[in-house]
Amino acid sequence: xxxxxxxxxxxxxxxxxxxxxxxxxDSYDPSTGEVxxxxxxxxxxxxxxAVEAARGxxxxxxxxxxxxxxxxxxxxADLLEQSLEELARAESRDQGKTVTLARTMDIPRxxxxxxxxxxxxxxxxxxxxxxxHVDCLHYxxxxxxxxxxxxxxxxxxxxxxxxxxEALVAHPEVPVISFTGSQPTAERITQLSAPHCKKxxxxxxxxxxxxxxxxxxxxxxxxxxxxxSFANQGEVCLCTSRIFVQKSxxxxxxxxxxxxxxxxxVGIPSDPSASxxxxxxxxxxxxxxxxxxxxxxxxxxxxxxxxxDKLNLPPRNQAGYFMLPTVITDIKDDSCCMKEEIFGPVTCxxxxxxxxxxxxxxxxxxxxxxxxVWSSNVxxxxxxxxxxxxxxxxxxxxxxxxxxxxxxxxxxxxxGREGLKDSYDFxxxxxxxxxxx
Numbered sequence: 001x002x003x004x005x006x007x008x009x010x011x012x013x014x015x016x017x018x019x020x021x022x023x024x025x026d027s028y029d030p031s032t033g034e035v036x037x038x039x040x041x042x043x044x045x046x047x048x049x050a051v052e053a054a055r056g057x058x059x060x061x062x063x064x065x066x067x068x069x070x071x072x073x074x075x076x077a078d079l080l081e082q083s084l085e086e087l088a089r090a091e092s093r094d095q096g097k098t099v100t101l102a103r104t105m106d107i108p109r110x111x112x113x114x115x116x117x118x119x120x121x122x123x124x125x126x127x128x129x130x131x132x133h134v135d136c137l138h139y140x141x142x143x144x145x146x147x148x149x150x151x152x153x154x155x156x157x158x159x160x161x162x163x164x165x166e167a168l169v170a171h172p173e174v175p176v177i178s179f180t181g182s183q184p185t186a187e188r189i190t191q192l193s194a195p196h197c198k199k200x201x202x203x204x205x206x207x208x209x210x211x212x213x214x215x216x217x218x219x220x221x222x223x224x225x226x227x228x229s230f231a232n233q234g235e236v237c238l239c240t241s242r243i244f245v246q247k248s249x250x251x252x253x254x255x256x257x258x259x260x261x262x263x264x265x266v267g268i269p270s271d272p273s274a275s276x277x278x279x280x281x282x283x284x285x286x287x288x289x290x291x292x293x294x295x296x297x298x299x300x301x302x303x304x305x306x307x308x309d310k311l312n313l314p315p316r317n318q319a320g321y322f323m324l325p326t327v328i329t330d331i332k333d334d335s336c337c338m339k340e341e342i343f344g345p346v347t348c349x350x351x352x353x354x355x356x357x358x359x360x361x362x363x364x365x366x367x368x369x370x371x372x373v374w375s376s377n378v379x380x381x382x383x384x385x386x387x388x389x390x391x392x393x394x395x396x397x398x399x400x401x402x403x404x405x406x407x408x409x410x411x412x413x414x415x416g417r418e419g420l421k422d423s424y425d426f427x428x429x430x431x432x433x434x435x436x437x
Contacts, residue, residue: 008037012046012158015053016151021046025160030096030278031269033319037094042159047167050155055173057152062144066121072149073118077111084108092269096278096321097232099270116403120420137435142428145176145199161185172196176427179203180237183412201416201426203408205341206237206369209362211384212253213355214246216374220396222253226260228372228398230325233279234345238370238392238399242338243349244358250351254329257349258303264325268317278321279344285321288344291337292326295348300331305345339365355384363389368410372398391417 007026011018021040029036040046061069080087088102097106128139148154157164165185169177170192176199179189186202193200210225228240245253267274279285292306302308305326313322325345331337338348352358362371371390375381385393391409394400401407406417416426 007035010037010039010158012040012042012050013154013156014046014050014152015056015155019046019049021158025158027094028281029093029320030280031093031317031320031322033282033321040158042157042164044167046157046159047164047171050157051171051173053152053155057150058144061148061150061153064148066124069148070118070121073114073121076149077114077118080107080111080114089270092277095235096280097235097269098267098274098277100272100274101232101277113403116420117423120424124424135437137437139433139435141431141433142424143431145427145429161188166192169193170196175199177201178418178426186414199426201408201418202414203237203418204369204412204414205343205367206239206409206413207242207339207341207365207367208238208240208370208372208390209242209244209388210240210372210374211352211358211362211388212243212245212249213373213375213377213380214248215376216249217376217396218249218253218256221374222256222260224398225257225372225374226264226325229347230261230264230276230345231399233276234325234347235280235343237343239343240372240398241342241347242362242365243347244352244362245349246358247351247353254303254349258327261325261327262304262309266311266322266324268314268320276325276345278317279323280321282321284344285323288323288342288346291340291342291344291346292328295328295331295335295337298331298335300335300337300348301329303327303329333361333364341367355380359384359387363387366412369413370394370409 009024011020021042023041024038025041026035027037027039028034084103084107087107088099091097091102091106092099124142126140128137130137168174169189177189177193178201179186180203183204186204190200210228212221225240225243231239264275265273266276269277279288289306292302296302305324309324311322311324313320323345328337328346328348329350331348331350337346352361368389368391370392371388372394373381373384374396381395385395389410391413392407404420406419406422408414408417
């Protein structure tokens with residue numbers, strides 16, 4: 001945005017129309033630190049309007065045939081594909097990630113999700129049982145909990161968590177809540193929704209381990225672990241932030257991993273050669289940097305990245321929220337950098353001796369979202385994957401998703417699962433009907 005260009009002003013989308021708001025919040029371009037957008041500062045009034053619009057739209061949409069609803073979802077996917085470049089650049093500007101990542105992952109994944117669920121909605125069956133001795137037939141049907149796409153079905157209300165978020169969560173006519181974010185926010189959501197016995201799907205934080213055994217293929221493991229540590233500036237709940245390496249290969253791994261990390265280019269989001277863009281906000285950048293300082297104060301070594309290497313950026317981007325991918329070692333398991341979710345381009349690399357030891361250490365955090373295991377021993381892979389306390393375990397790979405399968409975490413990483421069957425169960429209510437004949 002040029003210096004003289006007016007900021008973009010967003011509006012809420014309620015009842016199929018765009019609605020202005022009484023007050024707005026500044027939104028900053030992470031790559032420049034400049035205000036580029038005004039976001040509605042909504043509250044109870046806007047939530048009430050959105051709920052009213054949804055209530056009016058629900059009967060018509062929920063009664064549509066699966067074929068009609070599938071057609072609408074596929075149409076949404078078509079529109080996303082047609083606007084891929086525009087949406088990729090908008091996502092990059094808002095979040096700080098590279099345009100390349102948004103173009104190749106975020107928008108295509110959105111398209112894939114809509115097409116997948118459009119297809120799956122056509123193939124669900126119900127359960128049926130007979131009780132001949134009492135002349136009864138039992139069967140089940142699924143009834144929608146929430147709503148879909150014509151005017152009033154999808155409503156978008158912007159604002160802060162304490163204002164608009166609390167108004168939405170506490171509203172008695174919002175029956176289900178699907179939330180992705182931090183554990184403290186999830187605790188507040190749980191408190192507000194409890195009086196109404198709402199259904200919750202909570203996808204929260206992670207402190208995800210990578211366990212690298214001495215028989216791992218380092219040619220594949222190292223570049224993939226760099227990616228799993230620093231993709232999207234480490235601002236992915238599934239990113240690796242604790243790397244456990246078997247002692248016999250620890251020094252070799254560390255040397256090669258740091259070399260590969262230094263090649264992970266930080267640049268402006270529009271640079272097609274950049275591997276990493278800017279972090280989401282100034283406050284978050286300061287938070288991530290504070291963990292580096294804590295590690296340094298504890299006597300840990302910063303092998304590359306923040307405070308060690310120089311970050312080169314164009315003059316216009318000097319005030320942006322950039323930092324280099326950072327590798328920490330010589331750090332204890334009870335350090336905050338090994339216990340708390342940093343959610344930035346920071347990873348810790350530590351050695352281990354035995355299989356039993358590393359499983360215990362990997363599980364010694366409150367989170368249990370994801371893990372990766374690297375080994376050429378199939379038996380070991382199955383043993384370790386079974387014992388790791390994580391909802392998702394990737395072996396010799398990372399972030400390969402199958403939408404049919406459950407997605408979610410254990411312990412403080414969340415409640416519930418997403419995926420074909422799990423999403424179907426969560427977003428519908430099951431009803432048993434008995435007919436005596």
